Amino acid sequence: MTEDPQVVQSGxxxxxFRxxxxxxxxxxxxxxxxxxxxIAVIVSADWFERAQRALNNSEK
Structure with missing residues (x-):
């Protein structure tokens, strides 16, 4: 994440959610x-997919 995420309480x-x-x-x-x-972070699907690819590439 380039910027700090907004923070909200679970309730x-x-x-x-929408x-x-x-x-x-x-x-x-x-x-x-x-x-x-x-507890959790909500990010865009695109961000998540890029993060997964980066992690997979760093393991090789």
Whole structure:
């Protein structure tokens, strides 16, 4: 990630999941926290695929 992700709490994320998907589609990365601890990150599918390819290439 080039920019720090936006951070939301899990309860908010549950209620606004469609908004988070729209943000991911626009390139906004979102960290989801539960009890103020990072649990997951929502990124675009393109970002995820590039990250997987980079990891696979670094293992060779």
């Amino acid at each position: 908010w994320a549950r209620q606004h 908004d988070l998907l729209d943000d991911a589609h626009k390139g906004v990365n979102t960290a989801i926290h539960r009890y103020n601890k990072p």
